[in-house]
Amino acid sequence: MGAHSRWLMISVGLGILLNPLNSSMISVAIARLQDVYRLDFTVVSWIIFSFYIASAIAQPVMGKASDLFGRKKIFLTGLVVSFIASLLAPLSPNFGWLIVFRIVQAIGTSMMVAVGMALVRIHITEKQATALSVLSIFLSGAAAIGPFIGGVLIHYWDWSAIFLVNIPFLVASLLLAWRMIPKDESPTSVLLSMSFRKWLDLIDxxxxxxxxxxxxxxxxxxxxxxxxxxxxxxxxxxxxxxxxxxxxxxxxxxxTASPFIPLRTFAKYPAMTWVNVEFMLVNVLFYSLFFGLPSYLQKVRHVSEFHTGILMLSLGLCSLVVSPIAGRWIDKSGPRSALIVSALLMAFGSVWLVLLHQDSHVISVCLALAAFGISNGLNNVGMQAALFKSSPKEIIGVASGLFNTSRYLGTILSSLLIGIVMGDQFSSEGLRVLGIILTTIALFLVFMSLRRESRQLSPASK
CATH class of the missing domain: 1.20.5 (Single alpha-helices involved in coiled-coils or other helix-helix interfaces)
Structure with missing residues (x-):
């Protein structure tokens, strides 16, 4: 891989990591935001909802917009939009304005994610698989260390630092992307002649x-x-x-002819539908722990943001370490065994939450975090492999889009679940109830994983 390709990859990587980084750093800041704005979790949870709803909508829309306006233009615009949001969010006069800037930030970072992989696929022709895997490390690594970075920033500065920390990444990515990303090709005459109404129909x-x-x-x-x-x-x-x-x-x-979420595909390919249902439930489990446990540690156990970030690091590190191991395992034996182990680990971690009490040593939460981290590493590879196995090649692009939508829906449902269970006051009893619900979901996933072969994942075998 030449020097230009490496710098191109770095410029794209610095941009696309901001979406997972900002979605994960906020988990440690929720308790602080509750205190600053004097709000309960159900209200503050909108800072989670708004980001994921905006991301779920913006990524497919911006992917289509890049065909019309050019991928470099969309990427650079995303950097500028994210810069403005990151700069103005700390100046929010109230929580409502903070939500507005959070939505703008989600749209900006989604613009980069939507075209980042495509830029690498188009402009890096040698060792392309290696380049894409490096970008995946940018994405997964940012999500893994986000809570730790958030904890450190809030401990030594304040919640506003989790927005301002984006600015060095944005400036570096902008300077590199401006120079390294090749100029966009001229759009086709069909795109140039497209009316605004047709464009609205295209994006649904x-x-x-x-x-x-x-x-x-x-x-x-x-x-x-x-x-x-x-x-x-x-x-x-x-x-x-x-x-x-x-x-x-x-x-x-x-x-509609051009649906935002192609629901007809679910009806046509039931095996693929089951994979998406499982993936959504997996994300309900993972993000319920991811967003719920930091607030529990800070509100109930009075753990500082810094130490909460350190504890949460065990979740991300386990996920990062296990992912490459999971890839080799699944290449040899398929996704079924890995997904069964993953579901069992989530069940174990959920039961551990039920067993935690006020006198449990705070370090003991690392056992649940490690179980969910290993499980997440297995799921990152296993669910993707199950999706490829259950989806016909001619719709793999649509299937990948639906897969990401399932992730976002699972994340949104996890925040809703925490809000309903915990309400305005985090407590050990609330965590226990949450653990019972998560255990039930995890056991259902075990059952679904055991029945995977009988559902005939490969559509070609039907």
Whole structure:
């Protein structure tokens, strides 16, 4: 690989790592934000919801936009948007403005993720697999060390530092990308002649609007009811409106020619659908621990942000160490065994949460973190292998997009679960209830993994 290719890869890597880094650093900052803005977890959890909802929408949309406007332009624009959001977020006069800048940050970082892999695939022709694996390390490594970095920054400075730390990465990536990413090719005449209305149809603006407003309304109705401690008429109305809009979204997606989420693909390939359902549940489990445990440690056990970050590092390190081992194991024996072990580890980690009590040594949480970290390393490879095995080659691009959507939905559901279980006050009893729910989900995943062969993963065998 030549020097130009290496610098190109570094410029792209510095940009795409910001999405997972910012989605993971926030886990250690939630407790501090609760204190600063005097809000309970159900309200502060919108800083999680907003980021993942915006990312889930922005990544596929920006992928399509890159075909029209050019990948280099989208990548550079993403850097500028992220820079502005990171600079203005610490100046937020209230929590509402912080959510706005968090959404802008999610859109900016998603613009880079949406085209980063494509830039490497197009412009690095030698040792391409190695280049893509290095980018994967940027993504997984940033997510793994995010809580540790967040803990250190908040301990020595304040919550605003988790936004300002992006600026050196953004400046370095911008300077390198401006020079190293080749100029975009001129768009085709078909794209140039495309009207604004056709562009809206291409990205399925109606579907995006129904999905976004419906999901936000449903979440708002559920969480506001939990936060207030009682169910009012307006909360029911908002929740019902959200549910109706989501049903309208499903109906629209089944009919439109260019759906935002191609639901018809799920109906056509049931084996692939099961993989996505499992992946969504895996992410419910993982992110319930990822976002719930730091707040428990800080609010209930009074562990500092710095030491919380160190404890959470065991989760990320276990995941990083296991991923390459999992790759060799799955290459030899397929994904089924690895996914069974993964589900059992998550069940063990969830049971460990149930057994934790006020007098348990705080270091003991590392056992649950290690179990989930190893499990995550197995899932990162195993679920992807299961997806490839269950998806026909001609729709692998669509399948990968649906796979990422399942990840985001699982993350959103995990925050909703924490909000409903914990409410306005984290407690040992709340963690125990959360552990019981996670154990039930993990055992269901064990059952699904054991039945994997009977579901005939390969569509060619049907």
């Amino acid at each position: 603006a109606t579907g995006i609007l129904l999905f976004t407003v419906g999901l936000v309304a449903l979440l708002f109705g559920l969480l506001s009811a939990k936060s207030s401690g009682h169910v009012s008429l307006w909360q029911i109305i908002v929740g019902v409106i959200g549910l109706v809009l989501l049903l309208a979204f499903v109906r629209h997606e089944l009919k």
